[in-house]
Amino acid sequence: MRSDWLTQGPxxxxxxxxxxxxxGARYAVAVCNATAALHIACLAMGIKPGDRVWTSPNTFVASANCARYCGAVIDFVDIDPDTLNLSVDKLAKKLAEAERAGRLPQLLIPVHFAGQSCDMANIRQLADRYGFRxxxxxxxxxxxxxxGLPVGACSFSDAAVFSFHPVKIITTGEGGMVVTNDEKLYRQLLLxxxxxxTRDPDLMEGENEGAWYYQQVALGFNYRMTDMQAALGESQMIRLDGFVARRRELVARYQKAFADAPIQLQSVIESTDPAWHLFIIQTLRPEQRRPLFNALRAAGIGVNVHYIPVHTQPDFGRLGFRRGDFPxxxxxxxxAISLPLYAGLSDEDQDYVIEQVLKGLRG
Known part of the structure; x- marks a missing residue:
């Protein structure tokens, strides 16, 4: 706050x-939120009107809207019922069908739901075979x-996007970032x-007229992050490992407490160590969800549901999607019910949550 910069400074x-x-990525570009990050990443990868972009229906709407901002045609790949991430088997089947129909996607956006990475190595193999980013x-x-690699290393992808919304693992109030190892992509993201x-003479057309001079060389956006937000984010990065370690402790306590409970928990993909943004329980039958949700809210517990499938939203219905498309x-x-999970959650408060969940399940 005492510096000479409030936005786009050091x-x-x-x-x-x-x-x-x-x-472990070569480049990172900070922006005002993760939706903006997704949008400019799509544009930097060359997504244009009429292109096809696929993502998971189990996500926030931004994962699909970013493609629509570019004029692309959005579609979805159903999830694995155990991991809750995009199903590699469903993806392989859909790609084979799309190849026969001449409708392969230009881009796939796998969503690391609840903080668990998708099976990126196998998705990468499909991307190489079918030619999408x-x-x-x-x-x-x-x-x-x-x-064994950090999420964001981009060893199996062209780029990755993080969110720093207040409910995320670290926060800048609002904010997002794109990381990549592709220098050309990085330069486009900056623009x-x-x-x-740009003020870079190498990117300008014609002569540089002086120290004041700049040129608009592409149609961009005001998606900049402020220096105040970035300073908060830098301080949060120092605490990231501690935040994630505590979340893993809390998840282990939930998993142990619910090991014999009549609910379904999210499975962990082999060789994956999730950051655990969310902890999800699923009732065995749909009719059990609302009574349990209401009982937990009545007990003062801030449960929620993540997510309403994107394709069931009215705006996506106008694109032709229907219930039953991605069962x-x-x-x-x-x-599904999302239970409280944050680094500041005490063992005592978590024990109360566990007690109330078990009580609610007993009816």
């Missing part, structure tokens, strides 16, 4: 460097790992986040 570069270093929606997953304007995502939604 704190931005420090925060970007901290995230890139933690993830990969953008990881890692909004839930900073601090997690897959096959797109700030009006498409695993729909079945999951009808039985």
């Amino acid at each position: 704190a931005i570069a420090r925060f970007e460097a901290a995230v890139a270093a933690r993830c 990969l953008l990881e929606d890692a909004s839930h997953a900073i601090g997690g790992s897959y096959r 797109l986040r700030s009006h498409g304007i 695993y995502a729909e079945d999951y939604y009808e039985r």
Whole structure:
């Protein structure tokens, strides 16, 4: 606050460097929120009107809307009922059908739901076979790992996006970031986040007229993060490992407490260490969800549901999607409850949550 900068100053570069270093990525571009990050990542990858982009229906609407902002045609791949992430088997089947129909996607956006990485190595194999690009929606997953690599290393993708919304693992109030190892993609992201304007003579057309001079060389956006937000984010990065360690402790306590309870828990993919943004329980039958949800809310517990399947939203219905299109995502939604999970949750408060869940299940 005492510095000479409030926006797009040195704190931005420090925060970007901290995230890139933690993830093992070459480049990072901070923006005002993760939706903006998804949007400019799609544009930087060349997504244009009429292109096809696929994602998971079990996500927040931004994972699909980013493609629509580019004029692309959105579609979904159903989830695995155990991991709750995009199903590799369903993806393989849908790609084979799309190839026969001449309707392969240009981009896939796998969503690391609840902080657990998708099976990116096998998804990468399909991307190489069918020729589409990969953008990881890692909004839930900073601090997690897959096959011994940090989420965001982009070893199996073109880029990854993080969210720093207040409910996420670390926060900048609002904010997002794209990480990548692709220098060309990085340069395009820098342009797109700030009006498409540059002062770099190498990117300009014609003669540089002086120190004041700039050019708009692309149609960009005002998606910039402030220095104040970046300074908060940099301080949060110092605490990231502690936050994630505590979340893992809390998840282990939940898993032990509910081991014999009549509910379904999210399975963990082999060689994956989730960051655990969310902890989900599923009732065995849909009709059990609302009474349990209401009982927990009545007991003062701030449970929620993540997520309403994107394709069931009215705006997506106008695109032709219908209930029944992605049955695993729909079945999951009808039985899901998100329990409190944050680094500051005490053992005592968690014990109360566990007690009330077990009480609610007994009816």
